[in-house]
Amino acid sequence: MDFSGSDAVLGPANEDLLPDSATAAVKVVVVGGFGVGKTTLVGAVSEIRPLTTEETMTQAGAGVDDLAGIERKSETTVAMDFGRISISDELVLYLFGTPGQERFWFLWNGLFEGALGAVVLVDTRRLEVSFDVIGRLEDRGVPFVVAANVFPGSPAHPDQELRTALDLPPEVPIVACDARIRESGRDVLLALMHYLYDLAEAPPAR
Incomplete structure (x- = not known):
């Protein structure tokens, strides 16, 4: 589920202007x-030319990156993905996609600076690769929603089964999505915005 990278940067096009x-x-x-499809999601929903840092995978990652279930993957994000989407005439979301391999997680500190919330994209065929990711978000106190990316042949699980498997609190939203489809990705981001709004409106805990 790859998304072609950005074009050569020659200056801002009209459609890239805020x-x-x-x-x-x-x-x-x-x-x-x-x-799990992070680059695909950012590229599909972005209304501007997405910035990607995809590099061809080499033997340097052999024995380090776990390719079980994604043997056909040939490129990987080594820094970040960046895109933008207007949720309404007034509200704009800036999207930052993180690298997935644990050896690049040191980059997360800067990417999370100033973030209001997060989308955790999961592959239901390989839920185990999401456990540490969710744990890091919880440790940082970053609000998030979980988006189950629909891959060909991926098993369909009821939300409660996913919630139990991922050890999620009952209030964390779970949504199904197809990261290749812009409308589907937009629905995920809207779910995050609604969740953040609900958290902001909730009375303080006593």
Whole structure:
């Protein structure tokens, strides 16, 4: 489920300029294990030419990156992905996709700076690659939603089974998505915005 990278940068095109109506911008981080579709999601929903840092995988990663279940993967993100989407005339989301391999997780500190929330993309065929990712978000106190990316042949699980398997609190939203489809990715981001709004409106705990 790859998404072709950005074109050569020759300067901002008209469609890349921020709309004059935008009055608020929110930083959102897209995280997940190796090969779950983060670059695909950012590229599919972005209304500007996405910035990607995909590099061809080499023998240097052999024995380090776990390719079980994603043997056909040939490229990987080594720094970040970046895109932008307007949720409304006033609200703009800046999307930062993180690298999935654990050896690149040191980059997460900078990417999470100033982030209002996160999308955790999971592959239901390989839920185990998401355990540490979710744990890091919980340790940082970053609100997140879980998006189950639909891969060909991936098993369908009821939300409660996924919640139990991922050890998620009952309030964390779980949504199904196809990271290749813009409307599906937009629905995931809207779910995150609704969740963040609900958290902001909730009375303080006593």
